[in-house]
Amino acid sequence: MKYEGVLTKMRTELTSTVEYYLIFESDFINVNQLLNKRISFNFLRFQCLHCGLQKKIFAQGYCYTCFSTLPQAGEWIRSPERSTAHLDIEDRDLEFEKEAQLQPHIVYLANSSDVKVGVTRKTQIPTRWIDQGAHEAIEIVEVPNRYLAGITEVALKSHVSDKTNWRKMLTNEVKDLNLEEEREKLKQYIPAEAMEYYLENNKETEIHFPVLQFPKKVKTLNLFKQPFYEGVLKGIKGQYLIFEDGTAFNVRSHEGYVVELGVL
Incomplete structure (x- = not known):
């Protein structure tokens, strides 16, 4: 199964264990349900969260022009x-x-x-x-x-x-x-x-987070440097997805990245 959309920080709900959601324009994904599943991220392009243009993201999901002028930045x-x-x-x-x-x-x-x-x-x-x-x-x-x-x-x-x-x-x-x-x-x-x-x-x-396995050492995933990644999801904490091989993917730092998310 594949989903495509622009990343924004995961929505959350405080219950006995935090529930996480990825919201795309036409898809709504409960990330907790992906635990122990192999998933992939394929970086397709940038899309500024304000102007919507295909311009490199500077910070907070905005291109440089929007980041430099918007009151919320x-x-x-x-x-x-x-x-x-x-x-x-x-x-x-x-x-x-x-x-x-x-x-x-x-x-x-x-x-x-x-x-x-x-x-x-x-x-x-x-x-x-x-x-x-x-x-x-x-x-x-x-x-x-x-x-x-x-x-x-x-x-x-x-x-x-x-x-x-x-x-x-x-x-x-x-x-x-x-x-x-x-x-x-x-x-x-x-x-x-x-x-x-x-x-x-x-x-x-x-607060209790949905983590099945904590890594002993952490290596970060940067989709700009490594446009494709695949791994088994073992936990979610903060705005990070934690994978079986110790890879941690900070969703919030990738706001404005259009990705294809595969669930294998």
């Missing part, structure tokens, strides 16, 4: 502390930026490899945690805009990492921690402007 996405919509100052499109930035945001702790601090819109909980491959996570503050979340993250990342070690995450070199205790240790470093939004009583969320 502005620097405040990667650096929330640079958000300015609360000051009525435009970056690329003030109306878009107000809608995106002036809504509840969560600063959280997630444990994927080691504990890290991160920021996301409230509506993206727990999706953001799943995408990062976190087996446990907890909210620290819930603030009314992205700027407050950003300055809180900046203050806290002097005391805890803001990065995920994806190799450790994929090989399951992880340990369970009491995130409520970790949150309490960081409370003293929360900026005064955000302290009133501190969440005292939230409990940590546990």
Whole structure:
């Protein structure tokens, strides 16, 4: 059986074990059902997720032109502390930026490899945690805009990492921690402007991923360098497909790639 479409990050659903879905224009695939099956990826061409043109993808599924001009690719996405919509100052499109930035945001702790601090819109909980491959996570503050979340993250990342070690995450070199205790240790470093939004009583969320076999060593698949790959799917964690031979395929980093997916 073969499917064809442009890759976007896998949709997820938090159940007892995370359910994953690949959404193509005319196909809908439950990726969990592909576990223990031999599947193949054949890279056909690029397709920008915004303009739809067959142009090389630069970042986030966009060609360079779209990435350089779209408000949803502005620097405040990667650096929330640079958000300015609360000051009525435009970056690329003030109306878009107000809608995106002036809504509840969560600063959280997630444990994927080691504990890290991160920021996301409230509506993206727990999706953001799943995408990062976190087996446990907890909210620290819930603030009314992205700027407050950003300055809180900046203050806290002097005391805890803001990065995920994806190799450790994929090989399951992880340990369970009491995130409520970790949150309490960081409370003293929360900026005064955000302290009133501190969440005292939230409990940590546990997440279980559909992985039958973790690799001992990981090798990454880059479809631009290796346009065809075939292997037996053994797990899904974060936005990675994990194969029997230790190959890990990051679906999100291949957004905008048109592929033929074969299920053998």
